[in-house]
Amino acid sequence: MCTRVFWNDNPIAKVASRSMDWEVSDEPQLWFYPRGLDRSGGPQPDAAAWQSTYSSVALSMWNVGTSDGMNEKGLAAHALFLDDIQPPAGTGLPTVAMAMWVQYVLDNFSTVAEVVQHVNDFELIAPPIRGQYMGAHLALEDPSGDSAIIEPIDGVMVVHHGPEFTVMANSPDYDDQLANLARYAPFGGELTPPGDITSLDRFVRASYFRHYLPEPTTIQETVAGVFRLTQNAAVPPGAPYSNGGVYPTWWHAAADVTNLSYYFWSTLSPSVIWVDLAALADGTELLALNPRQDELVGDATSAFEQSKLLYG
Known part of the structure; x- marks a missing residue:
């Protein structure tokens, strides 16, 4: 359960924010991945293999794969949960596990258009993580303001591509979300914004308040706008869904794809941190940082650089 918003029509910067909602903490770890890393689409025998073309900063989920991130070209990608996905199967193409989808994109492409062009170059699979099904759809944005939503549905990679696709939540699929949005003002209907925590209501609420965001005058106001x-x-x-499950928001992240700054805010902390990817982009070592440390506040780039690990 998550929400993503992209603010691409303001005069200051193109900035996206997403939240991570889950039953338990995903124990996010923040990584800097240099260019030239040998990568795999998973442990499966037919996994795709590649070498990273672009450096990136990314968040892992339980140290498995990547759930969110941005590369040195300003391409950002966000995986949000989507139920009942059915990716194309039996294609004979190399496979990429769902947990590696974001990193595959960040390693290999520089724009949203490139990702869309190559969306069928591999076969996406959804093995369980920690015994849990992990279906997902992908939101993308880049410094031009371009955006895309990619969903593996009924054996087809369904793509919504264009700068108008600025909000994403969870199930149902994107077409159904847009149809529901059309019931509300100012998107064609007359209903006022809902206040529930369901995916449908979060999608409408995020779209509604994004529509009325006042024009920012500084980068601080722009980032704060998408965080809000x-x-x-x-x-x-503690807020329950109708099925009795509780999936609170654990963190928010923001990608300033114009200035290559990546932000993280744990909901257990009053402090936002950020990393300057432009300063790290030419680095050659794999770096790691626990972004949930209580003492971290503000620019954490130097702390990131001090947390050096050996790849592999």
Whole structure:
């Protein structure tokens, strides 16, 4: 359960924010991945193999794969949960596990258009992680303001491509989300914004308040603007869904794809941190940082550089 918002029509910067909602903490770890890393689409025998063309900063989920991130070209990618996915199967193409989908994109492509062009170059699979099914759809944006939503549905990679696709939540699929949005003002209908925590309502609420965002005058106001939107769509601790499950928001991230700054805010902390990817982009070592440390606040780039690990 998550929400993503992209603010691409302001005069300051193209910035996206997303929240991570889950039953338990995904124990996010922040990584810097240099160019030239040998990669695999998973442990399966037919996994795709590649070498990273672009460096990136990314968040891992339980140290498995990548759930969110941005590369040195300003291409950002966000994996959000989507139920009942059915990716194309039996294609004979190399496979990429769902947990590696974001990193595959960040390693290999520089723009949203490139990703869309190559969306069928591999076969996406969804093995369980920690015994849990992990279906997902992907949101993308880049410094031009371009955006795309990619969903593996009924054996087809369904793509919504264009700068108008600025909001994404979870199930149902994107076409159904857009149809529901059309029931509300100012998107064609007359209903006022809903206040529930369901995916449908979060999608409408994020779209509604994004529509009315006042024009920012600084980069600080721009980043704060998208953070406010995902905060508005956040799920408070203990709030139950209709099925009785509780999936609170654990963190928010923001990608400034214009200035290559990546932000992280744990909902257990009052402090936002950020990393300057432009300063790290030419680095050759794999770096790691626990972004949930209580003492971290503000620019954490130097702390990131001090957390050096050997790849592999």
